[in-house]
Each structure stands twice: as C-alpha cells, then as structure tokens.
Amino acid sequence: MATTINFPTSLDTAFSIGMATAMNDATQDAISVVNSMSGQIIALETSVGITGSAVSDTLRYITSGVASGDKAVSLTGVETLTNKTLTSPILTSPTSTGTDNGTETLLNKNLSDSSNIIPFSGNEGFGTNYQIQTSINTNQLVVALKTQSGANATASTPINFRIFNTVRTITAALSVVIPAGTNYLNAGRVELATLEQDLFVYGGYASTSGSFGLLISRWPNANFYSDFNSTNTNDNGVYTSLSFVSTDRVEIIGRINAINSGIASYNWSLPATSLIINRSINETRYLSYLPALTATTTSPTLGTGSSQVGYYKIRSNMISVTSSISFGSSGIAVGSGSYLWSIPFIANQTLEVGRMSFNHTGVSLGSGAVTFYSASQLQANGIASATSGASGISNSTPYTWTALDNFKLTIEYGI
Numbered sequence: 001m002a003t004t005i006n007f008p009t010s011l012d013t014a015f016s017i018g019m020a021t022a023m024n025d026a027t028q029d030a031i032s033v034v035n036s037m038s039g040q041i042i043a044l045e046t047s048v049g050i051t052g053s054a055v056s057d058t059l060r061y062i063t064s065g066v067a068s069g070d071k072a073v074s075l076t077g078v079e080t081l082t083n084k085t086l087t088s089p090i091l092t093s094p095t096s097t098g099t100d101n102g103t104e105t106l107l108n109k110n111l112s113d114s115s116n117i118i119p120f121s122g123n124e125g126f127g128t129n130y131q132i133q134t135s136i137n138t139n140q141l142v143v144a145l146k147t148q149s150g151a152n153a154t155a156s157t158p159i160n161f162r163i164f165n166t167v168r169t170i171t172a173a174l175s176v177v178i179p180a181g182t183n184y185l186n187a188g189r190v191e192l193a194t195l196e197q198d199l200f201v202y203g204g205y206a207s208t209s210g211s212f213g214l215l216i217s218r219w220p221n222a223n224f225y226s227d228f229n230s231t232n233t234n235d236n237g238v239y240t241s242l243s244f245v246s247t248d249r250v251e252i253i254g255r256i257n258a259i260n261s262g263i264a265s266y267n268w269s270l271p272a273t274s275l276i277i278n279r280s281i282n283e284t285r286y287l288s289y290l291p292a293l294t295a296t297t298t299s300p301t302l303g304t305g306s307s308q309v310g311y312y313k314i315r316s317n318m319i320s321v322t323s324s325i326s327f328g329s330s331g332i333a334v335g336s337g338s339y340l341w342s343i344p345f346i347a348n349q350t351l352e353v354g355r356m357s358f359n360h361t362g363v364s365l366g367s368g369a370v371t372f373y374s375a376s377q378l379q380a381n382g383i384a385s386a387t388s389g390a391s392g393i394s395n396s397t398p399y400t401w402t403a404l405d406n407f408k409l410t411i412e413y414g415i
Contacts, residue, residue, distance in 0.1 A: 005039040008047045012040050125203070125251035125280035127161040129153075132201055132254045132276050137177070141258055141268035143201060143214060144175035161203050161212070164249040168205050168212045176214040178239050180267045183260075185218050186235045191289045191310070191344050193262025196271045198284040198314075204250035206242045213242035215250060218345070219415065220282040221317040222250050235346040236415060252280045283315040289344035291323035293407070294377070295395065297337030303328030303403065312344045319345050319415050321354075326406035334395040339407075340377040347375045347413045354411025356380045360399045370411060378411065 006012050049058025056062075073079050131150065135142045145159060146152065152173040153159040159170040178184050187197055202215040204225065215228075219236035222228050226246035228238040244250075255277040261267040275285075291310040293300060302308070305328035312321045321343055357367040368383035380393035391397050393407070 005036065005043055008043060012036070122162060123280065124162055124164060125253055127159065127203070127253055127279075129157065130159045130161075130253075131278050132256060134256050134258065134270060134274060134276065136268060136270055139180035139265070139267035139269075141178040141216075142175055143178075143216060143256060144173075145170065145214060161251065161253060163203060163205050163212075163251050166205070168203070170212050174212070174214060176216060176239070176241050178216060178268065180265060183233050183262075183266050184239050185216070185237055186233055186346075187218065187258075187260040188262040188266045189235075190262065190292060191342055193260060193290075195288050195290070196257055196259055198287060199256050199258055200252050200282075201254040201256060202238070202250045203253040204240075204242075204244060204248055206244050207248050208243055208245060211242060213240055213244070215240040215244075218314075220252060220284075220314060221415075224248065225250055236348075252282060254278050255281050255284075284313055286311050286313045287344075289323075291325055291409070292342040293325045294340045294342070295335040295337040296340065296373075298335040300327075300335035300339070300395065300401075301331065301333035302326075303330055303332035305329040306332075310344065314345065314415065317348075317414055318412060320412045321409070323409045324406060327401060327403055329403050332401075332403055334401045336395050338373075338379055339393045339395070340373050340379055341370075341407070341409055342377055343411075343413075345415050347372055347415060349414045353413055354378065354409065356383060356393070356407065356409050358383070358393065358405065358407045360405050361402055363399065366398065370409065372413075378409070 004012075047059060049055055049060035051060065053060040053064075071079075073081070129148050130153075131146050131148055133144045133146050133150070135144070147157050147159060149157075151157070153170045155171045161168050161170075183189070185199070186192075187199075197218065200217050200220045202217065202222065204213055204215055205211070206213055215225075215238050217228060217236070217238040219228070219238075221236075222238070224246065225238075225244040225248045227250075229236045231237050232239050255275075257271055257275045259269045259271060261269070289310040289312055291308050293302065293308075302325070307324065307326045309325075310321065310323035312319055323341065325341070354370040355367060356370045357365060359365050366383055369381055370378045371381045373379040383391055383393055383398060395401065399405075
C-alpha cells in the first residue's frame, strides 16, 4: 500500500490495523501504515518547531511572546490587551463622521492629525496651540494671537481657550491694535512714560457678537468685563476692539511688555528685549517708575543733582511700591504746603499700609506712616523726628529742608 503525507497542506487519511490484519495485507499492510504515521509525526514536529525556534513560520516562533497562562489574540474576537505597544496603529471602518463640537462615541477612527487632539484639563484661562506676538505699526501697538508654529489659526489648526467653564475655539487670524495719540490705559502718565511696562493680555467671549476677542490692560484682576474701569484711559481700564457686555467672562492668557512715549504723541514702541508670557499670569516683574514730589500749595524744586527712583510690582489686586527722592546739591526750592508723593497705579482704597523715612542733613533719621491724600498721591502722617513729635511733612515740617535731604517710601495698597 503506497502512502502519501499531505500535512500540513491538508489532513492525512487515518489508517487502522485490526488484530487479524496480515503484515503483508495489500490494502492495509502494517509496515506502510507505520511509515505513514512516522512521516506525519515528523511533519507535525516541523510545523510546531523546536523550543526557541528561529524559523518564522513555526508555531513555536509565532507564539514565542505568549507566556504560560496567556492566550493569543484573535483577529475578530474581543480581548483585553495589557502592556502592549501599538506601532503606527490604523483604525479603520469608521461608524460615524462626528462634529466639531458635538458629543459622539468614536469607534474605529483613524486619527490622521494628532495636533488637533485637545486635552482640556487646565484651569480657567488654559489654552492650547497658541503664542502671543507683538509688533509696532506706525506707532501703534499690535498684539496678535498665533498658533505655536507662528501662523494664523485655521479650522484644521485651531487655538482653544477655556473661558470660565466653556472651551472657545479660534479658527482665523486674531489681533487687537492700540492706537497712538491717546493715553490708553494711562500708560503714558508722567510716572511711566518712556519706561518699560508689563501689559496683561485677556481673552474673552463677546456674547453679543458671538466672537472671541483680545483685551489689553495694566490691571490683572478682572473676571468679568464689568470689573474693568469703564474708561479705557484709566489705570485699570481695558482696550479692546470688540463690544463686550458687563457679564461677559474674561481670562488672562498671557503678558507682554511695551513702552509708551507719553505726552503728547503717546506713541508705542517695543523694548530691546521682548518678554512675552504665553500662559495665565497675574503679576508683573519689578518695574521702574518716576516718583514725583509735589505740594498742596507750591511744589518744591529738587535742584541740580537730585534723584527720583521708584520700583513697583503688581500682584493681582495689590501693588508694592518703593521710592526714593533726594534734593540736589544746589538750586533747590522747598515750595510751600504739605508734601505729596505720586504713585504708579491709582488706588481703590485708602488704608494706611505704608512707611516713610527721611534724612535731614546733619540730623538723625526720622520715620512714620503715610496715608492717601488722593487715589493717586500719598502724604506723610505721624512722622516722628529727632527734635519733634509726630507730624506731617511740609516745606517746613518737621524741618525746613535743605540740599541733599531725602525721603524714602515703602507702601502696599489695593488697586
């Protein structure tokens, strides 16, 4: 009996030998059957492979990554995959098209552009795929919102922000331009003109027009549009090109630095080093301002060699201020009336939270408290000197001031 081994191409025919079968039976001789079975065993062993087989079409090789107790993954079945790395996965046969802002269960989707996957887990003001850019156009300050690559936002590369509890999407070019010629944000006031300033960039959703817009302010404590001063030339005013209503929510999305020339052109320029923050932030750096010494009747003349130095830092709705003003060595005039000191940001309260110290040439140092004379000026109150009790400071109190006398101020107040 001739035998043919078909495995593994197809299954072989089973043979059986009975007790009465002769060794030389023409149809089922035992020798042929034994030889056939031996060949089938060899074919099976070849298909299974030896331990550690490197032959790629053996079962041992194919299942070499399956540990004891595991089972292989099927083609169409449902299994839980653990500790698997999917290299360049392609999800085919989508079952729904989905929408930009709808809620769908997405199955079998091929995510061809992962840059548009937005993980919104940040705080209010959190944004994705954005940067703030500044430039000057004919003395105007231009603040533009760009993608991380520096391009304008589009439907395929949008910018997203969380404004309060709603995600707002920008899909087109967006900017705001602050003109020259007007003292917007009071950035050109005497104390700040020609000096570098930090400005806060807000994002907001104008409910009337249904548009997302940019807002610029020196004040970092607004949550609603109504929190800003209604006058855009005020210290805590805001400049924007959109029409917002009082209940519209706004969030800080960054900070920029710029310079205003002051009277009378109020031209804008950029510092040599641009320091742009692309995140929510509610404090400035320590910045310089020019403190002024005036009086209720006639302001003093500081004279030749005088100095006026001031620094401030804004944190949310508070500002810390230090300043030093010294008379010069000649050409001074003490003026008349109570002395007043200017501050870099208008106050919204008049708590006594500051100290004043002075040095009169040849006389010991004196110090005391300061109070608000107005929302933009301070006066000394309760100043004690080496020769007198508590008093204010005027042209002749507690001394008649002379060359090189100086005053130093430290205060923190609400804005």
